[in-house]
Amino acid sequence: MSRPKWDVLWCPFHSDRFITWDSDAVLSLYEIGPRDNSIRDNDHIYLQISEHSIAELVSSITINNYAKCIDIYPQPEPDIVASGHANGKIVLNPKYMRTCNVVAWNPVDIHLIMSGLDKNSKEHSVLLWDVQHYPKGSERPIGEAGISETIHSAAWFKHDSRCLAFGANNKQLKVVDFRDSAKVVNVTSTKAVYNLSANPHNNYQLLSHVDNLITVWDTRYFEKPIVTIAPQRQVTKVLWCPTRRNLIGTLHKDSAGLHLFDIQYCGTEDTEPGVLERVVLPPWHSPISFSWHLTDENRLLAISLQGVTDYTVCERITLNWSARSCLMWNYAFKSFKYINSEDSIYKELSDISVLTKRRAILEYGLLTDLAQNGDIAENESLKNLWQWLYLSRSLVEDGTIQSPDNKHPGVRTILKLESQQNLSNGFLKSEVIHRSWADIGSNYTTKIYRSPDREKSLFLCGLRFDKETNTAYDNAYLEKLEREGAYAKAAAFAVFNLCLRQAIDILNRGASKKQATILNMVAMALSGFSEERTTLWRESCQKSRSQLSDPYLRATFGFLTSDNDSYESVLNENGMTVEDRIAFALIFLSDNKLHEYLKRLTQKLIEEGNLAGFLLTGASMESIQLLNKYLEITSDVQSCTLIAVRAFTPKLLQENQVQVWITNYRHLLNAWKLWFQRARFDIAMKSTIPQERPPQQIHVSCNFCGKSISAFMQGLSRTRVPFRLGTTPNKLKMTACPNCRKPLPRCAICLMHMGTVSGLQTAPSPGGSRSEECDIKVTEFNSWFTWCLTCKHGGHSEHISQWFRQHTECPVTSCNCRCSSLDYTRNATVT
Known part of the structure; x- marks a missing residue:
């Protein structure tokens, strides 16, 4: 036994009215209102459509000859419904002895209505009627199209009021223009000819389906669909959402919910749009049909064997979380909601990124006293580890424990228990x-x-x-x-x-x-x-x-x-x-039992990522395994990195895993724009390898020839360069490019030529041979080159700093650049 055909449709000009109809030709008009507790539940005049609202029956009529399709007159008054019947009859129109499959009011020229009929030899199946200027006694429409065709669905274009698209003969979609004697202006071959509708937000797009295939068409490129969706089950109804761009609602056969397809365009016509699918499971069972509300966002009516349900689909929220723990999402397509890391909600979250940033600002891991770093950690196991690192270093430095190469030896290192061979050779004899x-x-x-x-x-x-x-x-x-x-x-x-x-x-x-x-x-x-x-x-x-x-x-x-x-x-x-x-x-x-116990305990602590295992491993390859396991459990790359930098030997720091930690932590500080903390971390890291000289990071090149003018690169032995010497070697300056001899730019404040030598200069040691060299500090920071990355104007570092303490604009007269306001780090420091 097949289910009765039921459908529901919102009134286009009454946001609180809708109609229902079924195959028994009963057409009912309802009006929505708030639920009154005094209304009896068994009163048949009312339908409870949601928890807080009911629908009151305004009127009900019985239509003869079994209605096949309906459409509501697109005007607030009067309430007129056009219905197409199995015998071809349309309300207010003559009778055709063919099944009427579709009726559609014109959304712009509201006095026009079309009907789509079954196939009949040498007769038109698309008929256009004018209900206001209908000639009395005449049975002729004002427009005709589709000779000997079966019409399955049709849709008017909102912005081209005389253009109509329809699906015909299970094989074609056609676009007809009634302004030119019902001329067919576009056609494509497809079996997806059912539930045809025009996109309310895009006048060129059409939606249709067949079986388990949904297609979206662009009438400008009608050869093939621009989007093809293939659900797993047969589609029974598809509708554009009138209040949400590119959202399609569909019903599937024997499905308990409503399927939503959100079409995501990439901005270029050459790229196929993406489709995001959602399944909404509102409080209804096996819906038969549904209708979107025309003005209320994401609101719909669904009809099932249990009745009618008024439901609002919750919008899919797109969250964006920046590297600085700022959370943003769209709110009702009208505004954005924003939460930053200073919001009180972050205080309730035990998020490792928030904790890591707070530790970094407090210079966690960089304090001279190792034990003090544990007080900042806000974690008992980390606090104990930093205290142990302080203890072990103290014992090594005061000579209690002899370990010249490792400031943090573990118990197994002191007992020489790295291998059974050491034990058998008598290294441990108690x-x-x-x-x-x-x-x-x-x-x-x-x-x-x-x-x-x-x-x-x-x-x-x-x-x-x-x-x-x-x-x-x-x-x-x-x-x-x-x-x-x-x-x-x-x-x-x-x-x-x-x-x-x-x-x-x-x-x-x-x-x-x-x-x-x-x-x-x-x-x-x-x-x-x-x-x-x-x-x-x-x-x-x-x-x-x-x-x-x-x-x-x-x-x-x-x-x-x-x-x-x-x-x-x-x-x-x-x-x-x-x-x-x-x-x-x-x-x-005993010695043997101690060796076996410490071996088992070490392996157990490493597998658990328990930082207390440092007591056994010390700073060794095993401690890298221990920290790596701790990182997998906690995601605390900060602690792993800082412990390694402060405790490991230079050889251990070169291990690939440790370098990965260091690189990731530096990137994290950069992403948070914690430049000063990153610089201090770099200093602490380089201090562990004092014999390694850091590479030069700043190079100044000539604007004319492009070659370096740094004395670090050129050397001071070139006597042909016009140097200007001060009273000390540290005052060495040059006023022209060492290569092309073009004059160097002037400071925007003092108007003197730039040219202070930057970096470290290698020179013969005083009183020694030429083979003996020493490093001379050539430049003070106050005399360094500095400039705005926007307007390219600048000068001596000290002069520019003094200028921007009182001004925000560039010191060059003709420049309106507000250099100071562009410096995020300076603004963040001031606030």
């Missing part, structure tokens, strides 16, 4: 010490390991090994932890020192100050410690240890209940910091 639990009067002992390299590694962990007491966690360090409120951590370290009574006292003090019952309970549990491996106490602690929330308390009982020097429960306690676990391993693990 002294074993049996230390007893003295403060509880027990003879039970625990093995600890000592060596000079282990002690140096403990320094990197922030600890110091006491040779007299054989402990790394001295009382001063434990007291510091207590002052910070880290009682569980202090108690754990006391236990690692084999001072059980001290640990119990720390927990009791913490319980009284923090009013933590759990600390009292743990203290009571510790008081029952026994060195026997099979006691009930040990078994109970092993079972209940996992229920403790504090990782250091879990590590405490893991240490006390371990068997055969196996401390896996402590070493794998992820809640403990990496440096605390490494320090524990340096004290309690």
